[in-house]
Amino acid sequence: MTQHTRAEIDQLMEASLAALRAPSILNSQPWRWRTRGPDVELQLDPDRRLPGVDPAGRLMMMSCGAALHHALAALAGAGYAGDVDRLPAGARPDVVARVRLGPAVPPDRSASAAINRRRTDRRPFADVPPSDRDLSALRAAAHRHGVALQILRADQVDAFADIVALAGAAEREVPAYTRDVAEWSDRARTSGDGVSLADVSASGPYRVPPRDFALDRRPGLDPGGGTDRGTVYAVLVTRGEDRADWLAAGEAMSDVWLTLTARGLAASPISEVVEVPQAAAALRRLLGWTGHPAIAFRIGRPGDPTPPPPSTRRAGTDVVGLPGDP
Ligand SMILES: Cc1cc2nc3c(=O)[nH]c(=O)nc-3n(C[C@H](O)[C@H](O)[C@H](O)COP(=O)(O)O)c2cc1C
Structure with missing residues (x-):
């Protein structure tokens, strides 16, 4: 692997780690990331299905979509476009997307800066509605x-x-x-x-x-x-x-x-x-x-200035594979 490709893979792995914070149905985090040549592959994790809540797998796929968008937002924040192949033709059904590093672009932190602040806030909101x-x-x-x-x-x-x-x-x-x-x-x-x-x-x-x-x-x-x-x-x-x-x-x-x-x-x-x-x-x-x-x-608008505590996440090593991992 060339130095350049290794740096690209590192960037993609960092984005997949940032995507750990994505929301998911019942916080099931039903995805994993695997490196495949110059791509990282986002895969559904079949062990995390919810047969009672989500028999068709719709909310599982939506959760993966949220993880994909979080990863792309993280890449944009680091100054890279992502080149994405969604539900690639001919791939196994658990493959949600392949992401490759696109060209360097001016960093856009508008979304990535919110990743660690976003919460599911189930408390009553304030009197004044959003504008x-x-x-x-x-x-x-x-x-x-x-x-x-x-x-x-x-x-x-x-x-x-x-x-x-x-x-x-x-x-x-x-x-x-x-x-x-x-x-x-x-x-x-x-x-x-x-x-x-x-x-x-x-x-x-x-x-x-x-x-x-x-x-x-x-x-x-x-x-x-x-x-x-x-x-x-x-x-x-x-x-x-x-x-x-x-x-x-x-x-x-x-x-x-x-x-x-x-x-x-x-x-x-x-x-x-x-x-x-x-x-x-x-x-x-x-x-x-x-x-x-x-x-x-x-x-x-939040009804309380203190945000709810961050919800838990799995360790990055459980979710993001290293190059060479199956
Ligand atoms: C597809 C999807 C469906 C969800 N449905 C609900 C819901 O019906 N009620 C709810 O309170 N939270 C719902 N959530 C929020 C998750 O419970 C929440 O994302 C998860 O517990 C992690 O917490 P966080 O968002 O604060 O990081 C849903 C999230 C996703 C992605």
């Missing part, structure tokens, strides 16, 4: 990936809350679902994955409450002083519903989230609405059949 400029920036972030971000009108929020409640109630009746949530929200401290009950708040003045991770256990996050009155609800909508659409939705989700973090806003996703087919259909109807809802978000 119109904020919302335009978020729509533009989704649009960069061919995905629409539909912000719900105030008169749609009650119907949306009903759909989320319907999805939550339906899921609680499905043993495979509750098994996944219980398993991934009560992990050994050393596992480096899963949702900690310390990141989930018990109650608050929510119009649309976050997912019930606790399932009769005790959540540990202080909800803070937010009223949740300024919270807006948004849905990422794709044109189709295949793996490429889910991957694009994941990249859009990451872009929207890093963009809102950079603007001082906070968010938490609501994916129950796409996990339950009847809820997804009701949401499509609410949105006027404009496309396929990929995920919903609650977005607001």
Whole structure:
């Protein structure tokens, strides 16, 4: 390997390590990175499937999309373009993307600087809603990936809350679902994955409450002083519903989230609405059949100036292979 290629691989490995901080369904981190010649390959990790929550693998693919976008944001921050082949033709089905170092470009830290500050903030948000400029920036972030971000009108929020409640109630009746949530929200401290009950708040003045991770256990996050009155609800909508659409939705989700973090806003996703087919259909109807809802978000100004603690991650050596690793 030439010196030049080794430096390129190092840059790509650093970007894959930065992508450890990407959000993922139940913090399952369902990906791994492997070097293949001059590329790093992003692969689905089949051992991290969630058969109850995500039988089709949609949220797993979206999580990989978020990791891919985080890696590309890290490369842009270091002053490199990434040359990406998404779902490469003829590759094994677990191969999500191949990334090669592109040309040097002026460093753009607008997204990479937000990677370590981004959190899932499930607490009630503040009184004052995000500004119109904020919302335009978020729509533009989704649009960069061919995905629409539909912000719900105030008169749609009650119907949306009903759909989320319907999805939550339906899921609680499905043993495979509750098994996944219980398993991934009560992990050994050393596992480096899963949702900690310390990141989930018990109650608050929510119009649309976050997912019930606790399932009769005790959540540990202080909800803070937010009223949740300024919270807006948004849905990422794709044109189709295949793996490429889910991957694009994941990249859009990451872009929207890093963009809102950079603007001082906070968010938490609501994916129950796409996990339950009847809820997804009701949401499509609410949105006027404009496309396929990929995920919903609650977005607001933080109700509390102290961010929630960072959630755990696996060690880089568990996720990113060295050159020569199978
Ligand atoms: C595809 C996807 C779906 C998610 N769905 C939910 C959800 O329904 N409710 C929720 O509170 N968090 C949801 N999350 C957030 C994850 O739980 C969170 O990213 C993970 O626990 C890591 O925490 P962090 O985002 O603070 O780093 C989702 C994340 C992804 C990528």
